[in-house]
Amino acid sequence: MKAAKILIIGGGIGGLTSAIALCQRGFDVDVIERDPDWSVYGVGIIQQSNVVRAVAALGILDDYVDAGFGFDHVDVFLPDGRHAAKVPALKLVAGYPANLGIGRRALHTVLGQRAQAEGARIRLGLVANALHDDGAGVDVTFSDTSSGRYDLVIGADGLYSTTRRMIFPEAAAPAFTGQSVWRHNFERPESVTSLCAYDGPIGIGLVPLSKSLMYMYVTTPEPGNPRHPHDQLASLMRQRLAGAPPQIARLAEQITDNDEVVYKPLEWLFLEGAWHTMDARHNRPRIGRILMARGRDATDAAISTAFGTANLLKFHVITEEVLQG
DSSP states (O other): OOOOEEEEEOOSHHHHHHHHHHHHTTOEEEEEESOTTOOOOSSEEEEOHHHHHHHHHHTOHHHHHHTSEEESEEEEEOTTSOEEEEEEOOOSSTTSOSEEEEEHHHHHHHHHHHHHHTTOEEEESOOEEEEEEOSSOEEEEETTSOEEEESEEEEOOOTTOHHHHHHOTTOOOOEEEEEEEEEEEEEOOTTOOSEEEEOSSSEEEEEEOSSSEEEEEEEEEOTTOOOOOGGGHHHHHHHHTTTOOHHHHHHHTTOOOGGGOEEEEEEEOOOOSOOOOEETTTTEEOOOOOOOOOOSSHHHHOGGGOOSOOOOOOOOOOOOOOOOO
C-alpha cells in the first residue's frame, strides 16, 4: 500500500515534531518553511514533564537532554530575593529529569536533524499560496510556482498562520493580552540549577539552558501594546527591572545590547466553530471536558507547576455520562 503523502507548513517545533512522528510511522512527508535561513530566536524555552514524555515517545530524548539542562524542582523567591520554597516537579520518564531548559537554537538543531534523518524533505524559503481540497486530497500551489498533491496538509506556521487565514478567512486575528515578555541570555552561575521564579508585581524567572548558559524572562503589563523601538530595548528592559531583588538587579546591569533583547507581546486566539477532538488512546470522540483550574496563564493553572503559596482547600470532581442522540 502506498504511504500517504503529507505536507507540513511550518518548520518550527510543531512542524518538525510532527514530521518526525509521521516519518517514523511510514508516511511520506514534505515540510516547507517560509524563512530561507530557517532562523530561530536566540533565547530559551522551558520544557516540562509532559514535553519530556512526548520527546521520549519520539525516540530523541537522549539528544534532547544532552542539548539542554535538566532539573527536578522549582525554586521560588520572595520579592526581596529571599528563598521561599523548593517545589518538586513530577517525573514522567524514569531515569530522566522532570523538566528541561533548552536554547531554542539547540532545540531547533535536534529536531531539524532528526526530521531529516527520518526522511522528511525540508524546503526553505517557500510558502503555500493556495490550497484546494476536493475531498480526496489537497492540491497545493507553492510560491515558486511549483505544485503538489497531498493526502493531508498540516498547518504548523504559528500564531499568524497563513494556512489558518486561507482555510478560515473570517477568523479573528490574534489579540493582545495586556502583557508582554522580555528575554535575555546570560552566563549561568553555579547557583542556578533549576527554574528560579521570583514573585512580585512582575514575573521574573531564571532558566538554566546548559552548563554555561541561562536566560531571564520578565513578564510585564504593557498597556496599549506599544511597539518599542529596537534601539531602546535594552534600556527599557532595565527600566522594567528597577526595584528587582539584588540578584536580578546585578544581572540587569549586563543588559546593554539591544540585539540581545527579545521582546514579544503575549497574544491569544480562539478559533470559533466546531472543534473535533479524539481520544487517541481509544480512537473515539471525547465526550466531556472538566475545568480543573483558572489562572493568569497555563503556569498558574497547572497545580503541579504552581509558583508560590497554593493551598488546596477543597476539590470536587463531578462527571456525568453524555447520552448520545
